Amino acid sequence: VGNHVLHLVxxxxxxxxxxxEIASHRVIQQLARRRGRRPTELLLNSSxxxxxxxxxxxxDRRGRPDIVHVxxxxxxxxxxxxxxxxxxxxxxxxxxxxxxxxxxHLPRTFYRFEGLMEHxxxxxxxxxxxxxxxxxxxxxxxxxxxxxxxxxxxxSERGELKPLGGVFGGLSKEDDVCAIVGGFPHGDFLSDVxxxxxxxxxxxxxxxxxxxxxxxxxxxxxxxFGVHELRMRRST
Amino acid sequence: VGNHVLHLVxxxxxxxxxxxEIASHRVIQQLARRRGRRPTELLLNSSxxxxxxxxxxxxDRRGRPDIVHVxxxxxxxxxxxxxxxxxxxxxxxxxxxxxxxxxxHLPRTFYRFEGLMEHxxxxxxxxxxxxxxxxxxxxxxxxxxxxxxxxxxxxSERGELKPLGGVFGGLSKEDDVCAIVGGFPHGDFLSDVxxxxxxxxxxxxxxxxxxxxxxxxxxxxxxxFGVHELRMRRST
Numbered sequence: 001v002g003n004h005v006l007h008l009v010x011x012x013x014x015x016x017x018x019x020x021e022i023a024s025h026r027v028i029q030q031l032a033r034r035r036g037r038r039p040t041e042l043l044l045n046s047s048x049x050x051x052x053x054x055x056x057x058x059x060d061r062r063g064r065p066d067i068v069h070v071x072x073x074x075x076x077x078x079x080x081x082x083x084x085x086x087x088x089x090x091x092x093x094x095x096x097x098x099x100x101x102x103x104x105h106l107p108r109t110f111y112r113f114e115g116l117m118e119h120x121x122x123x124x125x126x127x128x129x130x131x132x133x134x135x136x137x138x139x140x141x142x143x144x145x146x147x148x149x150x151x152x153x154x155x156s157e158r159g160e161l162k163p164l165g166g167v168f169g170g171l172s173k174e175d176d177v178c179a180i181v182g183g184f185p186h187g188d189f190l191s192d193v194x195x196x197x198x199x200x201x202x203x204x205x206x207x208x209x210x211x212x213x214x215x216x217x218x219x220x221x222x223x224x225f226g227v228h229e230l231r232m233r234r235s236t
Numbered sequence: 237v238g239n240h241v242l243h244l245v246x247x248x249x250x251x252x253x254x255x256x257e258i259a260s261h262r263v264i265q266q267l268a269r270r271r272g273r274r275p276t277e278l279l280l281n282s283s284x285x286x287x288x289x290x291x292x293x294x295x296d297r298r299g300r301p302d303i304v305h306v307x308x309x310x311x312x313x314x315x316x317x318x319x320x321x322x323x324x325x326x327x328x329x330x331x332x333x334x335x336x337x338x339x340x341h342l343p344r345t346f347y348r349f350e351g352l353m354e355h356x357x358x359x360x361x362x363x364x365x366x367x368x369x370x371x372x373x374x375x376x377x378x379x380x381x382x383x384x385x386x387x388x389x390x391x392s393e394r395g396e397l398k399p400l401g402g403v404f405g406g407l408s409k410e411d412d413v414c415a416i417v418g419g420f421p422h423g424d425f426l427s428d429v430x431x432x433x434x435x436x437x438x439x440x441x442x443x444x445x446x447x448x449x450x451x452x453x454x455x456x457x458x459x460x461f462g463v464h465e466l467r468m469r470r471s472t
Contacts, residue, residue, distance in 0.1 A: 045345075047343075047344075047345040047347060047348060048347070064344075066344055066345050066346070067344075070306055070309070073306070073445070073447070074445075074447060074448065074451070077444060077445045077447070077448045078448065079440050079442070079444070082442060107283075108283075108300075108302055108303075108421075109281075109283040109302050109346070110302070110345070110346045110347075111283060111284070111346075112283060161468060161471065163464050163465075163468075164464075165459075185344075203464075204315050204464070204467060205467050205468070205470070205471035206315070206318060208313060208315070209309070209310075209313045211309070211310060211313070211451075212310060212313045212314065212451070215310070215447075215448070215451040215452070215455075216451070216455050219451075219452050219455060223401075228399050228400075228439075228440070229399075231440060231441050232397060232399075232441065234441070235397065235441035
């Protein structure tokens with residue numbers, strides 16, 4: 001297997017605090033009071049805040065912390081991550097970047113995940129005792145410049161339609177790869193992934209959920225580099 | 237591809253209404269009032285009801301509607317389902333069986349999924365206008381007797397450790413397969429899967445989440461039977 005890693009980036013994710021421009025809306029004020037938070041400390045959540053979001057640009061796609069939650073749970077549970085060969089990042093529409101420690105145990109229920117993310121946005125690190133999540137300012141371009149992967153693959157509806165099986169082929173065991181998956185419900189990337197990627201790939205004629213693409217990408221990477229065989233050998 | 241289907245069963249799922257024996261607990265009463273429901277009409281949820289669950293048998297694993305939610309979202313989004321070749325069922329610890337129409341659009345956020353499931357348990361079908369989910373009494377054995385699949389594969393920590401790749405091999409294009417995944421956080425099946433299955437398979441030396449096993453099983457089935465190629469051909 002080697003010690004090369006897969007950098008997995010959930011890019012342009014719709015994860016943000018309630019924007020100031022809608023903070024005074026009745027619905028937001030009510031929910032903030034109930035949670036004991038200032039309105040702008042809440043995570044924007046389209047299923048709760050929809051009446052307040054109407055005036056927001058891109059209202060039809062913003063406020064989707066549920067996508068980030070499910071994707072992180074799947075990434076962290078993957079055997080690749082258990083082997084220490086996966087690095088997971090959440091990049092947001094406002095160019096915040098969350099670095100996820102591979103050993104973090106995220107809350108399985110959305111209620112608690114929401115609280116954790118609120119805390120992370122407020123303090124820059126969470127959980128308080130032992131910060132395994134850190135948030136900083138970074139564009140997708142700046143992240144890639146720092147990671148310097150051998151190859152950057154972005155999964156996009158606008159990419160070339162091809163089977164996922166070959167995407168990680170032709171790389172040597174020393175090469176780090178970066179896979180970029182959109183952390184939004186529909187539409188296109190906000191970041192210039194065309195410019196930043198070696199390859200734009202579409203793995204199905206229809207758009208798929210971020211969670212489906214992400215779990216298949218990780219599993220295919222594992223298969224390409226024999227992660228299962230490695231784990232079998234070790235366990236016997 | 238043929239017209240054989242994959243029957244996917246989330247078995248012994250920890251999805252149930254609040255049991256009568258803990259319905260009078262202060263925490264449950266409070267939450268029921270807030271939701272305008274009778275206590276026993278709520279879905280048992282370990283992250284909310286934990287203080288009330290202490291006296292319950294198997295308290296450490298019960299009340300996990302979040303597992304069912306994530307698994308159903310992944311199953312319904314899969315290309316296999318979009319092709320009409322996947323049938324998804326949720327079987328619960330109390331031998332309730334939910335049949336999921338392949339065309340249903342489930343709520344992406346847990347809040348709304350919870351409401352839908354509460355309604356389903358109360359009325360036997362949901363949503364009201366056009367019921368795409370139906371619940372009935374059925375053991376896992378009774379379901380299998382009805383489906384009559386050519387092969388039943390159960391994914392279990394106690395199964396034979398082997399790669400997932402070969403599990404669906406050796407079946408002809410006319411044979412329906414049933415894949416059983418445990419819909420619980422840890423521990424063993426309550427149903428007698430050893431008796432009911434042709435094969436018990438463990439796909440990793442460590443226990444994996446239901447969502448990880450389920451998404452990998454579907455994707456592997458797609459690869460075995462060329463679902464991607466079928467969709468590519470059709471789209472060009």
